[in-house]
Amino acid sequence: MHPHIERLMASTCQGKRAAAESSSFGIPWRPQRGYTFGNFRTNRQVARARATVIRYVSGARPYGMHTLAVFGCKGAGKTHLLNAAGHAALTNEQYDSAATLSAEKLVQLVQEGLYFGDWCAWRHRLTQVPWLAVDDVERLGESQIVTSLFLDVMHERARGKGRTLLTVGQASQLRNVQLKEFLQQVPAIPMHQEYV
Numbered sequence: 001m002h003p004h005i006e007r008l009m010a011s012t013c014q015g016k017r018a019a020a021e022s023s024s025f026g027i028p029w030r031p032q033r034g035y036t037f038g039n040f041r042t043n044r045q046v047a048r049a050r051a052t053v054i055r056y057v058s059g060a061r062p063y064g065m066h067t068l069a070v071f072g073c074k075g076a077g078k079t080h081l082l083n084a085a086g087h088a089a090l091t092n093e094q095y096d097s098a099a100t101l102s103a104e105k106l107v108q109l110v111q112e113g114l115y116f117g118d119w120c121a122w123r124h125r126l127t128q129v130p131w132l133a134v135d136d137v138e139r140l141g142e143s144q145i146v147t148s149l150f151l152d153v154m155h156e157r158a159r160g161k162g163r164t165l166l167t168v169g170q171a172s173q174l175r176n177v178q179l180k181e182f183l184q185q186v187p188a189i190p191m192h193q194e195y196v
Contacts, residue, residue, distance in 0.1 A: 119149070
């Protein structure tokens with residue numbers, strides 16, 4: 001992690017872990033309504049991604065992984081698939097809580113958390129939630145601080161038992177080297193053709 005980020009984390013997180021653990025606020029993000037596996041139209045190009053994500057959210061952890069990325073171009077159905085998985089996670093008894101959010105929401109959370117001094121509480125919640133799904137993570141790369149804090153959360157989640165589903169646009173959109181290196185290590189499912 002960048003030294004500036006480490007200093008920032010040290011200064012904002014001193015003594016706040018206990019407050020984060022005892023805080024009563026939860027993660028307020030639910031999947032978008034209307035995006036379910038039932039109305040997810042599939043074809044041969046996206047059927048493998050859909051089947052893998054269904055197995056992943058249902059508890060059959062493919063490849064023994066904690067994080068799964070779905071790559072594809074705009075219009076491929078990544079957002080629909082991510083939100084359908086979020087709905088499935090909410091009904092799955094193995095997850096006592098689940099969070100599904102867009103990259104824009106995550107950027108807003110990080111910025112507000114740093115501004116108001118409660119980022120450590122949110123970081124704790126994000127690392128501990130059993131199911132986390134983040135849409136369009138390539139958009140996080142626009143801010144080095146947000147990317148570093150997101151990768152910190154991802155590395156912490158990898159040490160736990162939670163599952164994370166990420167969607168990523170075309171690889172050419174990834175300009176942040178740290179984010180690109182992280183995503184190259186994550187098992188990925190491609191969605192090639194346009195979602196119709």
